[in-house]
Amino acid sequence: MRQTAAVTVIAWTAALSLAAWVWLLLCQGFFWRTDVRLPERTEPAAWPSVAIVVPARDEADVLPDSLPSLLAQDYPGPAEVFLVDDGSTDGTGEVAKRLAAEHHGLPLTVTDPGDPEAGWTGKLWAVRHGIALARTRTGAEYLLLTDADIAHRPDSLRELVGAARSADLDLVSQMARLRVATGWERLIVPAFVYFFAQLYPFRWVNRAKGRTAAAAGGCVLLRTEAAERAAIPESIRHAVIDDVSLARAVKRSGGRIWLGLAERVDSVRPYPRLAELWRMVSRSAYAQLLHNPLLLAATVVGLIVVYAAPPAALIAGLAKGSPAAAVAGGAAWLIMAGTYLPMLAYYGQRRWLTLLLPFTAVLYLCMTVDSAVQHYRGRGAAWKGRTYA
Structure with missing residues (x-):
């Protein structure tokens, strides 16, 4: 029985x-389909200015594989890189300056935001400082928020801006292709993206009137006007999952957002062991x-x-x-x-x-x-x- x-x-x-x-x-x-890529895009008559904001905390090891790719962006309009050294103890700022001197390319500013105020996560405090500096220095129409471990193909910024302009999007985000080299990475990394897409189906995110909102923090192109309207990053200053919170804030304030898989954006951060x-x-x-x-x-x-x-x-x-x-x-x-x-x-x-x-x-x-x-x-x-x- x-x-x-x-x-x-x-x-x-x-x-x-x-x-x-x-x-x-x-x-x-x-959610299981992987064909959500950048929407069709055409070159704008005039390329808008872009400020690239890179929050970095103890990233000296990965910067040689990522920062030169930003400095080498083949972008027809004005663009500048702002690396915000968030209290690093490994010489991140010095490494960034040395790489800029060696590789030239886009102008680079390395800045220190100081310790975060109460109620702020360190990353968003760094992003706040970088955005404020960019607004003062460049008045850029778009902000590219990208992590220090993300490498971009030379035409990445051009394609992101072209997609945002062509589809009139306030936020364009790509899920960077994570590194898959070790056995544990092969087992866990594709599943990580699979589970994320199951939780936040890209097609639902990309519906103009849909409620689902998400972004991938490694690569977010954000219209400055939309950031101001959504009070970014102040409105999400405490968020641990800052990319999803950012997308929700932009969408709730009336912005149009888009999320898909990357073709020109790769993470260079290694995760050789299960512990990482x-x-x-x-x-x-x-x-x-x-x-x-x-x-x-x-x-x-x-x-x-x-x-x-x-x-x-x-x-x-x-x-x-x-x-x-x-x-x-x-x-x-x-x-x-x-x-x-x-x-x-x-x-x-x-x-x-x-x-x-x-x-x-x-x-x-x-x-x-x-x-x-x-x-x-x-x-x-x-x-x-x-x-x-």
Whole structure:
């Protein structure tokens, strides 16, 4: 009797998982597709001025691979780079100045914002300082907010501005192609972007009247007028997930936003070990859940049912002679794998890695729980020597 009841529970769980995957496949903004790229663009009659703001804290190791790409931008209009050295202890500012002297290109200003005021995250305090300086010095029509570990192809800025002008967009953001070189990076990085797109389907983000809003903080081109209208960055000064908060503020103030996958923007930051990837995810995972224990519990259950249950039901169904459980679990796993294939192809990874997505999802579950544990221990959102409430 107990065995029959257990088989029934497995079969019903597998059926629930299959229903969830059919819904995700068809009704979640086709999140699994990777064809959302920069909209069609034409060259404007006159190229607007752009200020490139780069907040940087202890980035001396990655700057040689990223900063020269900004200085070498082939942009027809006036552009200037403002690197804001956010209290670095590794000589970030000196490295930036040396690179500018070696590579020339766009003008570079290195500035120090001082310690952040109460209620500000360090990154947004640096962005505030950079934007203020850019407004004073250049009066730029657009701001390119880009992280210190992001490398841009020579035509990246031209393409971003062209897209913003052609489609009359206030914010254009590209999800930088993250580095995928080590085994852990291959396992976790494509899944990271896949989960992000599942949570914020790009097609929904790009609807002018849609409620979904998100951006990728590594590459955000923002119209200065839209930033002023949305009070950026003051209105989001406390945000740990600053890119999503920025996009929401712009959209709520009437701005048009766009988010897609990058073709000309790459992250050069290495994550050689699981520990670095774990910190990248766990530092903001619980903040994504609004520090709500009920949302955390729902997320844990959801990840188990949607990702872990299909392979478990398939194996259990075959072992216990339950065709219903095996068929439902196998079908759910098949749909899951099929939706993950486009992201693996985008990252140039082997197809068999799609079979490991349930394991990767369980890893993300553990990272999320750890994020909550660190929050309640007073160490939540810790990053480069700073911890935020």
